[in-house]
Amino acid sequence: MPVRMFDSTDDVLRCNRGAADITGDWTFATMLRWRGARLETVYLPHTAGRLAYGYGLEILSGGALYLYAGTPGSGFGYSEVSSPSVHVVRGKWRILAITKRSGSVQADFHSYDFDTRLWKQETAASPSPNCTSIGADGVVTFGKYQSSDTYNYTGELAAAAVWNQALSYETVRSLSQVNALVDWAFVSSPRALWLFDQRRASAPVEDVIGSADQSGTSGASSLAEPAPIPARLATTAVRTTAGWVEHDVSVRTSAGWRRPPTPEIR
Numbered sequence: 001m002p003v004r005m006f007d008s009t010d011d012v013l014r015c016n017r018g019a020a021d022i023t024g025d026w027t028f029a030t031m032l033r034w035r036g037a038r039l040e041t042v043y044l045p046h047t048a049g050r051l052a053y054g055y056g057l058e059i060l061s062g063g064a065l066y067l068y069a070g071t072p073g074s075g076f077g078y079s080e081v082s083s084p085s086v087h088v089v090r091g092k093w094r095i096l097a098i099t100k101r102s103g104s105v106q107a108d109f110h111s112y113d114f115d116t117r118l119w120k121q122e123t124a125a126s127p128s129p130n131c132t133s134i135g136a137d138g139v140v141t142f143g144k145y146q147s148s149d150t151y152n153y154t155g156e157l158a159a160a161a162v163w164n165q166a167l168s169y170e171t172v173r174s175l176s177q178v179n180a181l182v183d184w185a186f187v188s189s190p191r192a193l194w195l196f197d198q199r200r201a202s203a204p205v206e207d208v209i210g211s212a213d214q215s216g217t218s219g220a221s222s223l224a225e226p227a228p229i230p231a232r233l234a235t236t237a238v239r240t241t242a243g244w245v246e247h248d249v250s251v252r253t254s255a256g257w258r259r260p261p262t263p264e265i266r
Helices: 169-176 181-186
Strands: 003-007 013-016 026-034 040-046 054-059 065-070 078-082 093-100 108-113 118-123 139-142 154-163 192-195 221-223 235-240 243-248 251-253 256-258
Touching: 026 040, 026 054, 026 169, 040 065, 040 154, 054 093, 065 093, 065 108, 093 169, 108 169, 118 169, 139 154, 154 181, 181 192
Parallel strands: none
Antiparallel strands: 003 154, 003 221, 013 139, 026 093, 026 154, 040 054, 040 139, 054 065, 065 078, 093 108, 108 118, 154 192, 235 243, 251 256
16 A cells, blocks of 8 residues: 655645644654654644644654644743654654653653564653643644744655553554554544555545544655555455455444454354
């Protein structure tokens, strides 16, 4: 299945706020392949005026992770803390996650290396405060920082999800153990899950959990290259009274993604 490719110039995906506007306990996870060489923005909520409020993920030029926490007061302010060491290698697929509990506390950074099949976890040296809501008209953005192109993302995205809880290390680790990225929907009830497997750039990205769908049809181009974990497995063969048939693995309902019942085998 394809992934979405960002060229660091004009590629950006803006999605509706949905349930992704989280200001307390928070986890963000993504599977990506970074190709940049500077501070770059992967995910960041923005107000209607394109100010960066809320929690976001950035990557430093050397591959360390950066937690952004927009906390405007009388003026505009923010807090940023970075992981102590490198979590991303240019040109390599990784699963990345940041977890943070409510309050002025330190965040935890997680990364999964597909080559070694090992997880790495570190705690930030300094605390980050709770962030400020992006507001009812805000959007969540992939690949861009505010209205500037200075920190645009370079690379590919396969999936991203956000939770209103600080996932445990064991739960974060389970993100690499799924058969398909759509199965992240069953990992501790995320508030939003985006799969970037559209075959053309004009196809909008959907939040398969809720309503944080892409708000327009422009954005990052589609790259016909498989990721280490596929976005979804469309069908699987099951045995029924009529023989072997193709059966959906997961379907979208008004309540989100659900696995359909397996037909009775006789």
